[in-house]
Amino acid sequence: MEHPSISSTSVPFIPRSNTTTESNKTGSWRFLQPRYDEKTAPCSAACPAGEDIARVQMLVAQGLFKEAWETILQENPLPGVCGRVCFHPCETRCNRGPFDEPIAIHTVERFVADTALRYGLHPELGNSKSVQKEKVAVVGAGPSGLAAAYFLARLGYTCDVFEARSEPGGLLRWGIPPYRLPVSVVDREVDGIRSLGVRFHCGQRLSQDFLKALPKRYAAVFLGCGHYGNISAGIPGEDLPGVEQGLPFLESVRSGSVPSLEGTVAVIGGGNTAVDVSRCAVRLGARPIMVYRRRRQDMPAFGHEVDMALEEGVELMELWAPREISPHPQGLLLTLEQMEVVSEEEGRAVVRPLRGRTTTIVAAKIFMALGNTAEEPWLNPPTKDTSEVLRLANTVLVCHADGTAVAYGGDLAAQNKSVAHAIGSGKEAAIALDVFLRNGRNAVADRLARCRVGPGPSVSMEMYLEGERCRRNPHVVTFEEINTDYFLYSPRLVQPRLLKEERLQGFGEIDLKVSAALAIREAERCFNCGLCNQCDNCRLYCPDLAVCKDTSAQGRHINLDYCKGCGVCVVECPRNAMSLVENETGGRP
Numbered sequence: 001m002e003h004p005s006i007s008s009t010s011v012p013f014i015p016r017s018n019t020t021t022e023s024n025k026t027g028s029w030r031f032l033q034p035r036y037d038e039k040t041a042p043c044s045a046a047c048p049a050g051e052d053i054a055r056v057q058m059l060v061a062q063g064l065f066k067e068a069w070e071t072i073l074q075e076n077p078l079p080g081v082c083g084r085v086c087f088h089p090c091e092t093r094c095n096r097g098p099f100d101e102p103i104a105i106h107t108v109e110r111f112v113a114d115t116a117l118r119y120g121l122h123p124e125l126g127n128s129k130s131v132q133k134e135k136v137a138v139v140g141a142g143p144s145g146l147a148a149a150y151f152l153a154r155l156g157y158t159c160d161v162f163e164a165r166s167e168p169g170g171l172l173r174w175g176i177p178p179y180r181l182p183v184s185v186v187d188r189e190v191d192g193i194r195s196l197g198v199r200f201h202c203g204q205r206l207s208q209d210f211l212k213a214l215p216k217r218y219a220a221v222f223l224g225c226g227h228y229g230n231i232s233a234g235i236p237g238e239d240l241p242g243v244e245q246g247l248p249f250l251e252s253v254r255s256g257s258v259p260s261l262e263g264t265v266a267v268i269g270g271g272n273t274a275v276d277v278s279r280c281a282v283r284l285g286a287r288p289i290m291v292y293r294r295r296r297q298d299m300p301a302f303g304h305e306v307d308m309a310l311e312e313g314v315e316l317m318e319l320w321a322p323r324e325i326s327p328h329p330q331g332l333l334l335t336l337e338q339m340e341v342v343s344e345e346e347g348r349a350v351v352r353p354l355r356g357r358t359t360t361i362v363a364a365k366i367f368m369a370l371g372n373t374a375e376e377p378w379l380n381p382p383t384k385d386t387s388e389v390l391r392l393a394n395t396v397l398v399c400h401a402d403g404t405a406v407a408y409g410g411d412l413a414a415q416n417k418s419v420a421h422a423i424g425s426g427k428e429a430a431i432a433l434d435v436f437l438r439n440g441r442n443a444v445a446d447r448l449a450r451c452r453v454g455p456g457p458s459v460s461m462e463m464y465l466e467g468e469r470c471r472r473n474p475h476v477v478t479f480e481e482i483n484t485d486y487f488l489y490s491p492r493l494v495q496p497r498l499l500k501e502e503r504l505q506g507f508g509e510i511d512l513k514v515s516a517a518l519a520i521r522e523a524e525r526c527f528n529c530g531l532c533n534q535c536d537n538c539r540l541y542c543p544d545l546a547v548c549k550d551t552s553a554q555g556r557h558i559n560l561d562y563c564k565g566c567g568v569c570v571v572e573c574p575r576n577a578m579s580l581v582e583n584e585t586g587g588r589p
């Protein structure tokens with residue numbers, strides 16, 4: 001596809017002088033001045049883990065895979081996991097979307113992580129803090145606990161992680177089927193965290209007494225033990241033998257202890273657990289029927305996972321709610337009541353029962369997947385606001401008068417439950433605890449505000465540690481601010497995937513790795529919103545030759561003796577990495 005505004009006749013004139021222009025100091029005419037002003041890409045602002053995506057794409061486009069991996073690791077210790085299971089809100093906000101199609105950010109992220117792990121690369125993250133004297137306990141080795149431990153270790157703390165199950169990983173290891181997330185990926189990324197000195201204590205069941213004793217041994221505690229308690233449907237018969245919960249079933253699939261299933265199984269719910277249970281049941285030989293009380297478009301499960309489930313033979317009954325389960329000679333009799341849509345709220349159907357319209361299903365087994373809650377009420381953060389409690393974006397911090405603190409993170413505190421939100425929560429808690437232990441409670445909110453990515457809520461560890469990109473302008477670059485004349489239409493990378501017939505033969509990973517050539521090509525599509533990628537347009541277009549190359553990190557500077565402030569460089573910057581400001585306003589260099 002050729003962009004309509006680009007043709008061989010539309011190349012602008014570039015003025016040249018055959019003699020020296022040194023005596024013509026046009027800088028004296030200037031009342032505005034351009035400056036290099038890197039900004040925030042909308043994808044980064046939308047990423048719950050706060051990754052510097054524009055920079056990652058730039059590095060991949062240059063074939064600098066290790067540097068791209070290290071850039072991701074500044075903000076996210078689990079790129080191999082997120083590249084597979086994150087619902088990639090970054091892509092929904094990608095500026096390339098209104099132009100042609102969003103960048104396949106998660107596919108590139110997975111490529112980078114897989115490449116680094118395949119070649120056994122060791123990251124050099126550079127800007128870690130020196131060793132701290134305090135020890136921190138992390139309870140739960142799911143995504144939020146792993147992230148908290150990783151960032152606390154990078155901040156110099158001795159970190160002990162206590163996990164109830166036999167190995168770290170939480171939901172990543174036990175709650176996501178291997179065809180979406182192979183356990184080897186979890187193992188490799190946990191090993192990366194372990195290599196920072198984090199100590200894992202598995203098989204440690206959490207009790208109230210254990211929790212109460214932790215502040216005697218640790219200066220701070222991060223609680224990230226997730227939501228594993230079941231939500232009841234509140235219907236007669238849900239305790240009958242043959243009625244099981246979705247998450248324990250997925251756990252047994254992971255551990256390989258499930259016998260083959262047969263006949264019809266009903267799965268109640270519309271979230272990712274319901275879809276995962278249904279797809280596992282197909283692979284184990286059953287005929288699953290997923291029952292959801294709203295419409296397909298209202299399901300909280302990822303759309304592409306629902307599509308694949310239906311393709312694999314899962315049946316979906318929309319607008320039916322369970323009312324009763326009773327014994328039946330062939331297993332269980334599930335009675336359903338039909339629902340109708342009465343209105344919509346925030347794009348989601350509000351439903352009510354259509355009285356008298358019922359149907360039944362005879363099922364060998366029924367799986368309940370209605371969502372989860374904290375296993376014990378004492379695991380929840382305090383609901384009452386006191387002077388000790390600090391409610392942050394994805395963390396609740398309780399600062400005690402004796403100088404210790406407990407941070408509640410992950411599912412226990414975050415509004416949105418996703419792997420990327422859990423990682424963001426672990427990072428926010430690590431920064432909050434560091435600020436609390438160093439500077440006290442009152443410094444926490446302000447310090448966190450200074451490392452939010454764009455308007456937040458995600459935070460950047462690189463900004464906190466004052467790394468290379470810490471001075472990014474929080475302004476989020478819009479599509480209208482991109483100079484699209486410099487870009488050609490090009491289709492998005494298509495994720496290679498096993499065929500349906502291949503998928504159904506087992507639990508092997510469905511999405512396949514892309515080649516380096518395809519990853520580079522996809523990264524080259526990125527506008528690099530708000531990031532100088534050294535394209536040199538500013539220098540080429542300056543009519544006064546005022547842009548000079550140098551050996552600084554930026555690679556160039558503006559000679560103000562000759563810059564008359566016309567702003568051509570700012571307009572011709574394809575990615576809004578420059579600004580025109582009033583003379584001598586200071587600000588960013």
Ligand code: SF4
Binds near residue numbers: 047048049083086
């Ligand atoms: S963690 Fe999720 S939102 Fe962030 S870059 Fe990766 S896929 Fe996108």
Ligand code: SF4
Binds near residue numbers: 043093096103525528
């Ligand atoms: S074009 Fe690139 S930098 Fe811009 S929003 Fe999309 S992925 Fe991010």
